[in-house]
Structures are given as C-alpha cells and as structure tokens.
Amino acid sequence: MVERLEAPWMQREDLAGLVAALGPGKARHVGGSVRDTLLGLPVKDIDMATVLRPEAVIERLKAAGIRSVPTGIEHGTVTAVLPGGPVEITTLRHDVSTDGRRATVAFADDWREDAARRDFTINALYADPLTGEIFDWFGGRDDLDARRVRFIGDARQRIREDHLRILRYFRFQARFGSVPADGEAESACAELAATLKGLSRERVGMETMNLLGLPDPGPTVMRMAQLGVLAVILPEADPEGLTALVTAETSQRHQADAIRRLAALLPAQPALAEHVASRFRLSAAQKKRLATAAARDGAPADPRALAYRIGREPALDRLLIEGADTSPLNGWDVPRLPLKGGEIVARGVGAGPEVARVLRTVEDAWIAEGFPGAARVDALLDEVLSEGSA
Template identity: 80%
Template sequence: MAKLEAAWMQREDLRALVAALGAGDLDTAQARYVGGAVRDTLLGLPVKDIDMATPLRPEAVMERLAAAGIRRVPTGIDHGTVTAVLPGGPVEITTLRHDVSTDGRRATVAFASDWREDAARRDFTINALYADPDTGKISDWFDGLADLSARRVRFIGDAHQRIREDHLRILRYFRFQARFGSQPADREAENACSELAATLKGLSRERVGMETMNLLGLPDPAPTVARMAELGVLPVILPEAAPAALARLIATEVAQGISPDPIRRLAALLPAQAPLAEQVAARFRLSGAQKKRLATVAARDGVQRNPRALAHRIGLACALDQLLIEGADVSALTGWTIPVFPLKGGEIVARGIGAGPEVARILRAVEAQWIAEGFPDRARVDALLDAELARTATTF
C-alpha cells in the first residue's frame, strides 16, 4: 500500500487544521491532501502549495475553521474553495465536485460526496492522487502512481474529452510534460492536443500568456516547445516563434550558470524586432515593465559590444538578456553594479560654460569617454573634463 510520508505533514498548524475538519462524523467529514503536494512529495521535490479536498460543504468548512480559531478566507466559495490562513502558509480546501457543464473556458460544477467522482474531473492522473493526513494512505483511482513512477503525463480518461472541458489543458499538458514527463510521450495526449490546438484561440490572452510563461520558466523547456511546434500547437499561440533559438539560449545559460528567465526565453523565441515584441507582450497581457524589457531586448542587432558599456546603456537585466541570446560571455557582468556617472552639469557651469546645450554636449562627451575607458574614478573624470574644456576653448 502506497503511503505519503513527509516532514511537512507533521506541522502543528496542519494538524490543527485536519482536526478542525475532521471533527464529528469522520466518515463524512474527513479531508485529504490532493494534487501537487502529494505528487511532488512522492517525487522528492519541494512542496510549495498544499491543497486539501473534503466532502464538507464550503459553509461547513468556514464554520469549523471559525470554531477552531483558524483564519479563513472564502477565496472561491461559489466553486467550493475556502483558504485557511496558517502560520506555515495558506491551504486551499475545496469541496468535492463534479462537472455539470463545460464550454472549454469555464465549468459549472456541483458539489459531490464521492472521492472518485472528484478525481475523475481532474486533468492528469498524476494530479489525482489523494493522501489521508493521518495515515498517509494514498487513494489512486486512475493509475497515477504508475504514471508518476514512469514519468508519464497522461490525461484521465479520454484525452479529447478532458481538453474539450478546458482548452487550457493543452498548454498545461506541455508544461507538465516539460517538468515531469519522459520520452516517448503519451501518444493519445499528443494527438488530442494537436487535433484540438485551434481551441486555444477561444481562451483569454492572459490565461494563455500565464501558462506559456510558466512553461518557459522551467529548467529546459526547449524540447517540449519544439514538439509543440511540430504538433501545430505553438503556431496557434505564438506563430512568430523560432524554437531553435530557444535551445541555443538554454545551452548558453547552462554553460555560464545563468538561472532560467521566462522573459529572456520569450525574447529568444521572437525575431529581433521591438514593435513585434511589444505586440506579443500586449497579446500575453504582460506588465508594463515586462513589455519594456522584451522590446529593449528585441532591439538587439547582433553587433558585439563591451558588456559593461551595454549594461550602462540599457540596464543590467536587458544587457544580460541580449548577450546570452547572442551567445556572448556575460562573466564581466557577474557581481558588477552599474556605476553612476559622477559629473553634474552645475560643475561645468561653474567652470565658465553658460547653461544650455553646450553643457549637455560636454556632459555627453565626457561620459562617452568615461564609458570607453571602463568607468574610471572621479580623478580621471576631472581630467577628462579638463581635456574637453580645453578642446572647447580651442574650437571657439
């Protein structure tokens, strides 16, 4: 019998939560851990979020948490979800459900009391594992444990039906395949994703963008992204993408010990065209800062530049992105802080130059030489200023 054993299960705040939900008739009031916490524990991975399922209705969950003095938030109470705010982190508690109707974007659900029925509405077998918080006993109705052992990402039941219920499951499949899957991939899953790829057009851009960025943030999504292109999925959400460029970037990141970054990887997938990058950022509903960064990185021209001079001009993050995408060495930027140009316009005016365009020109000239010389100290800046003022006097 498979059992879940983990240090996090012994947390006092979780034990108190389990006791609160389990008070009364244990046959109808028990709760179980479900989903990612169970899956990741079995894989030996860090557990970030803890979810629980329960036959209790959300109103009853709220009442029991209140009686136990546990802070609760009705985060999605209409769909059965209550969040318990614990010292060790929030826990989402969701009432068992079954789908009444779905349209590929949203589902109408009804509360249920059958654990298997709740498991059947989930996406993948490895996400439909439930664990008793007291005994650790795992409930597995769809061979999720075997799939987890084989690193196989497989839809529960008919893959086409699962995708028709929620079209975003296509992108979730590829994200899970990149994170947990092995090769060869599940043929039924890939066929369904390919045949129903066009349904992604009906989803909100924000949902598509978020799922895509989550995929790109994984350690090595390049093989999966390439497969998405082969299956006709990538052209639906990102027709501009060039998967080979992503593979080259990731190889450079690994070689230089650089952590993954989804914005940098999205930039690598796109042509070096700032207006196009802005359009994609808008399509994915990225933040203003992300849009600006993506466009700045897209303005690269492939010309080899001094890394620190480039960073001073466009910022450390954008310079790092451009250089890595172009396969350049970024060691000069490691642990380096962009220095502030120490000369001010008022100092030039004090040297006898009238305020106006000439002051700005001198500032630019001295700063350009300061950058070219590798950001020397203040004494050198003063010497550069003296030389520029001398040239100015000679000119006039």
C-alpha cells in the same frame, strides 16, 4: 500492500489542527503535494479536498479559531490561513457543463467522481492526512514511476472541457514527462490546438510564461512547434532561439527567466515584442524589458558599456540571447558618472544645450576608457572644453 505517504510537512502542528477541525475522514491531501512528495520534490502548496460544503468548512474553521478566506467559494474553495502557510480546501465536485473556457460544477461526496474531473492521472492522487493512505483510481502512481503525463480517460474530452489543458499538458510534460511522450495526449493536443484561440489572452500568456520558467522547456517548446500548437499561441516564435538561450544560461550558470526566454523566441523587432507583451497581458515593466531585448543587433563588443547604458538585467538578456560571455558583469556594479552639469557650468559653460553636449562627450570617453575614476573624468572634461575653445 497499501502505499502510504510520508513527509515532514505532514507533521506540521498547524496542519494537524486543521485536519482535526475538519474532522476525521472529511478531508484528504490532493494534487501537487502528493505528487511532488512521491517524486521526492519540495512541496510548495498544500491543497485538500473535502466532502464538506464550503459553508461547513468555514464554520468548522471558525469554531477552531482558524481564519479562513472564501477565495473561490462559488467553486467550493476556502483558504485556511495557517502559520505554516495557507491551505486551499475544496469541496468535492463534478462537472455539470463545460464549454472549454469555464465549467459549471455541482458539489459531490464521491472521491472517485472528484478525481475523474481532474486533468492528469498524476494530479489525481489523494492521501489521508492521518494514515497517509494513498488513493489512486486512474494509475497515476504508475505514471509517476514511468514519468508519463497522461490525461484521465479520453484526452480529447478532457481538452474539450477546458482548452487550457493543452498548455498545461506541455508544462507538465516539460516538468515531469519522459521521452517519448504519451501518444494519445500529443495527438489530442495537436488535433484541438485551434481551440486555444477561444481562451483569454491573459490565461494563455500566464500558462506560457509558467512553461518558459521551467529549468529546460526547450525540447517541449520544439515539440509544440512540430505539433502545430506553438503557431496558435505564438506564431512569431522560433524555438531554435530558446534552445540556444537555455544552453547559454546553463553553461554560464544563470537562473531560468521566463521573460528572457520569451524574448529569445521572438525576432529582434521591438515593436513586435511590445505587441506580444500586450497580447499576453504582461506588466509595463515586462513589456519594456522584452522590447529592450528585442533591440539587440548582435553580440556587443563591451558588455559593461551595454550594462551602463541599458541596465544590468537587460544587458544580461541581450548577452545571453546572443550567446555572448557575461563574465565581465560578474561582481561588477554599474557605476555612476562622477560629473554633474553644475560642475560644467562652473567651468564657464553657459547653461543649456552645450552643457548636455559636453556631458555626453565626456561620458562617451569615460565609457570607452572603462569607467576610470574622478581624476580622469576631470582630465577628460579639460580635454573636451579645450577642444571646444580651440
């Protein structure tokens, strides 16, 4: 019996127009949209494969009034800009040469040949956009049912073609895989882990952050450590810290956060955190947040005081990493001290360092008392000024 793909997204009017523009039999849905539909998961991105050359794709889309962007035309990819969301259309390919970091490809017209160059069987599922017929040459459908992440063909050869596939394997294992994992895949990843050193730090950082952003990457990261893969990309990491954080996030109903989870993997050393952020090519804001989380020194006595001093998000990072209660911050907005330096000068204090000292002293007392209102701040100012004149 022929299995057919059925999903609401396949009925999109703009998608039907795209398929008509490319022509019957010229394109098929491929990869994540097919995989996730079969798993009953939401579909975020729609990718298509086509026997048409990129130039022909652009010409046909133009004739149909569909705007296109040559997002990766050297590798055969054209993006169709549709009202319901962009669709990437890539010409069938086969590898001419690979060195583990990049591939030289040639365009092809054989669907199976195109599927054979992909990484995992569950990503090599194609579907006819008109009939829904599913094409599966490598057992991907059975692997989906078994929640098995398996390389197409020889796992070592797939990794030698693109070393990043090691990290992609663990990301897919964390998202889709069952336990125990595919033994051949794990063995190949462990054997070739050192090849990750030849990749750009940005690619490694991006794939690592994608893994850490999944609902529960803890068991997979632990397995990466056991297989010697984690030591290659993040030798500073302690996977136990991530496991504890995920438990705290889950029990206190906090969303998964890749930066916080990276912080939990690292020791409480701000300079080291900044170094890792630079190595992973993180943004300046992400680097600052990682370093702030690394400045932790145990569970804080007053979560609100911490949030006032370093910000709500960094405070949540530290609290969760330490396994502390975050409920004092629920529904609480970080207040502003109802006192300005000009008010202190108006009380007879000469402008300069003394104003800053008085302001800081009042602020410390205000925080210690739980952020009382303006009337109490005025009283605290009176107390500080009277002490200073005594």
